[in-house]
Amino acid sequence: MISIGIVGGTGYAGVELLRLLVSHPQVSLKYVTSRSEAGMPVAEMFPNLRGFTDICFTEPDVKTLGVCDVVFFATPNGTAMKMVPELLAQGTRVIDLAADFRLKDSAEWESWYGMEHACKELLAEAVYGLPELNREAIRSAKVVANPGCYPTAIGLGFLPLIENALVDNQHLIVDGKSGVSGAGRGANVATLLCEASENFKPYAVDGHRHLPEIREVLNGVAGHAVGVTFVPHLVPMIRGIETSLYAVLKDPGVDLHALYLERYKDEPFVDVLPKGVFPETRTVRGANFCRIAVFQPQGGDTVVVSSVIDNLVKGAAGQAIQNMNIMFGLEETAGLDRPALLP
Amino acid sequence: MISIGIVGGTGYAGVELLRLLVSHPQVSLKYVTSRSEAGMPVAEMFPNLRGFTDICFTEPDVKTLGVCDVVFFATPNGTAMKMVPELLAQGTRVIDLAADFRLKDSAEWESWYGMEHACKELLAEAVYGLPELNREAIRSAKVVANPGCYPTAIGLGFLPLIENALVDNQHLIVDGKSGVSGAGRGANVATLLCEASENFKPYAVDGHRHLPEIREVLNGVAGHAVGVTFVPHLVPMIRGIETSLYAVLKDPGVDLHALYLERYKDEPFVDVLPKGVFPETRTVRGANFCRIAVFQPQGGDTVVVSSVIDNLVKGAAGQAIQNMNIMFGLEETAGLDRPALLP
């Protein structure tokens, strides 16, 4: 049994980790920390867990957490970086669901996150936890930077095109749409039901924090700096991300559908849809899949890719568990082999 | 492995059965029938099942279905009653998610369902599949009438009060609220998103078909005819039922919370909430639980019970699987031991 600690269990990524881990056959949940809720049973805050765990929130403490095989951070940005070195020193591996280890360039990180990075020396060593790109490195990683939700959907959508240099990658367009849970569980007027339901809008147009992460992933694949325009939108629903990706093809005649099928044929969580079928976010609700369609409207030279994930699963907690499974040599799908909840 | 057939797999109860059964460790899915969709892969209609089953819809055929250990009917009312006798003759057991076997009184059934009953001779033998009431009879049942969604929530809510003759049961009030999936997957103007979202209304006020079923359950427990007023309402959400039950106490001093805890202490799927905690439908979304609170507002002589279920799970497919588990001597929670999806 893998022994597990979770730092920051009161947000949506935290409760989703808990939901998935209480049904994982090979783990033992040791600690769930929350400074503000220490002492409260986890199932009192999240009653869907009543009957599944008696664990209570505890104060975060590095020494205590150090007995775990792996610690997940489901914390605000800037928290993990302060605790990770000490955890590593105790032999505990770390999966950070926040952004602290996602960028290799610490100056870029500091400019987007508005704080100094507390352990720059680990950035080179941390592995970006997109299994479809970095599976081998994840196996032995001490620190896994679990990807952001948008970068997961966008990365998986663009990979085959950019790996094969098929498009003008100076003018990549990403029109992203996210359910409201992406904004977290904090009290906030903008995400009240009365503000966000029956409404659709672009947001963070001046620059979403996932933009440098998207760029770094795509630059790495391309081998040079790509040009990306990224406009995220808020969808009046709880879970789900859809990204529509647009690029101009160098050669409109390539069989893109075959290319995508081939690229992802061994991936347990990437599902390239049949020709003529397009993804819906509800087909991945609560599940760890990314479903993708690639098509050329009216047979033109513009390729469109539509990819969907559940932002809390493949975009956060599910991918984190997938990474854990890889790190500890478990079946990659352990605890994640359930269909989406539909309807 | 229990071999399984599903008749009528294209509705919401059908896809929910499929979602739960593909993860059940002790079953083998043999047939899913649909007259209209024969030949189509089930996962083409319900893409959440892609990767979990390759089964295709087939024409319903009693001979073929007769090889199964058990056949679930997730069909419109009036379908099962025509096929069940022949299935029983082949030794196949039946769980009917529709209403064909729910009422003992065939004249009552015919008046509410507007058709002649095709196998009245089985009504006495059929077991009403509310495990918390009829577990022993279910074990050996040939035909289980899986309860309606409202009767499940209402029955579990009222049982301790009526079993103990604690209330004036000539003036029981039931204010029911259901998500829209209770109305099924048929094309229907009234359940379009544009008609049913951002809206709340009573419906079926003249008499919901679950009323005679509620009466029969409660009469059976009371030992005499009770008086029930039942007003159902439509809630702008997909899944979930909440029923608020009101009755006048004969003795306002009884410790009702203790009574409910005791009544359900061995029930794996009934969760009596702590004092001062009230149920939310989302805490059972996708899960087989019924969560219940009992309270006396302002300490008066009126008792209020609030019970919630997921109408597609404890109110349909989940309870049907719970019944199957009981019928075949499996662990009662097999395939159903997962927490609700929250948020």
Place this chain on the structure above:
Amino acid sequence: MISIGIVGGTGYAGVELLRLLVSHPQVSLKYVTSRSEAGMPVAEMFPNLRGFTDICFTEPDVKTLGVCDVVFFATPNGTAMKMVPELLAQGTRVIDLAADFRLKDSAEWESWYGMEHACKELLAEAVYGLPELNREAIRSAKVVANPGCYPTAIGLGFLPLIENALVDNQHLIVDGKSGVSGAGRGANVATLLCEASENFKPYAVDGHRHLPEIREVLNGVAGHAVGVTFVPHLVPMIRGIETSLYAVLKDPGVDLHALYLERYKDEPFVDVLPKGVFPETRTVRGANFCRIAVFQPQGGDTVVVSSVIDNLVKGAAGQAIQNMNIMFGLEETAGLDRPALLP
């Protein structure tokens, strides 16, 4: 032109007042105050008002507001009571959308609102602004206590029964359901889209603050203390209240539908529906109507009344304007004569 001030224009009742008043033919909007947003154009916070008003939020100041003919308070409870005496002294009339003047009994008020009442001497004089009950008194009122949303729907639903002493009013049952805007525009985890959508639950079961107000209204009509059980529920939608009222009839043979038609035949904003038709909240969305059905399920001795309003209109801003129209001798429907937004 009636000159108008609004104190507290940043909440949902405030923006709804603004939406309705910018189209009212006989008013002139002078001041909208907000301590926190002073200086900001109202239309910057509420872009639906772009092009309709250039007014900016200003600091609340009693002297300045005193030039207005009438001041609306759309503030938290406890604000109006501190400013009203000075406004009255300047000859300005007041309509308070909060609860400060709704109860005649100051001790009761203080026990429910947890603060001392700052101007008890005005409670007797203040008029409870339910036009269907108190129209004559409203005409000359200096201070109108605009009713709460639930008390409006419940009061209008029960009036004909209680005025005519037709029911056992010691066991009145009110099952209330409200859209989320009733909880206001404050940052609050419980009303985030991710917490409140796809969910249904009872709330404030221990005692909603509208309960003493409901009691006072019904007691006044009955001429003695009635017994009410009130269980409110939260509906996953923005606007709308439905209340289902249950009572036991003394004489089940009375023609209740005729009674309701007669009671409300001259009321411009109360719509008694035809027999067999039941109300939907969307039919009053954005409009000042209360639509009501009265019926006896299965012809029994239990009467059920279902009434719907838009909690922000007939339950707040619209009723406040209706009161203003009455106070200043305008056409009662001025500025309010528009149909609901459907779908």
Place this chain on the structure above:
Amino acid sequence: MISIGIVGGTGYAGVELLRLLVSHPQVSLKYVTSRSEAGMPVAEMFPNLRGFTDICFTEPDVKTLGVCDVVFFATPNGTAMKMVPELLAQGTRVIDLAADFRLKDSAEWESWYGMEHACKELLAEAVYGLPELNREAIRSAKVVANPGCYPTAIGLGFLPLIENALVDNQHLIVDGKSGVSGAGRGANVATLLCEASENFKPYAVDGHRHLPEIREVLNGVAGHAVGVTFVPHLVPMIRGIETSLYAVLKDPGVDLHALYLERYKDEPFVDVLPKGVFPETRTVRGANFCRIAVFQPQGGDTVVVSSVIDNLVKGAAGQAIQNMNIMFGLEETAGLDRPALLP
């Protein structure tokens, strides 16, 4: 008073016309036709109209309708074209909310709509009713083709860029998002609440019928054939369209915000937002406005335009009334000068 007939009043565009017209100060509603509902009061089908009109649906009859000054068609495609010539012969003017007169090229029309056009001879004469483009022609038009919802949002968004030849218009990208009411009021599984809520997906990817209309509008403005990729998506809400438009600028240094302000400075229903402010669909809910933002993310050479409308108002019924106002010399904003319903 302008006398009005509406053919096909049972859909969402029909009820929206009725909602707006019952409050229009200069019109008289004579006929609302519906073959299937003849005899039923309009307010029985749409109870938001109770108290506003006593009119009943009647059988459609060209002779009778010919007494009206203007007839609106809120019918399925292919209906208006059969009745319009006879109406014109009687001196009645026509505003068609469907697609029959939107394309000048009848072969193109027939290929997209799958039927023969019944009065090709009128296509040249019909005026495309986008007032911001064709106001003068609309004044004297006999037949106005009311634009589609997407073409309205997209046309208004692209006009300033294309009129001034500022972008590479061979690679225009349109990522469209629509509320579900765009799909109409027909019984349809895909638009049930249980299918469309808590879900987001692209649709009609192979070619939405608005594509040829978008092309024709933009080609006309450009003076040559443009290249457009159009991917519409379905948003889980009732009303609202947002279109995100992407193009590569020839000269990234042009002040686009000033250009848009100038282009629309006299337009009563186009609102160019301040720099840094982005549109939300709810700010136009129920109102006839189009709100637009133009921006260059990260100051690059890609311009993004976001425009929002209410698909049933500026995208259908409201724009139709705006056209009527222009045709009959009324104030262009008559009956349309109300703010959106927010929240």
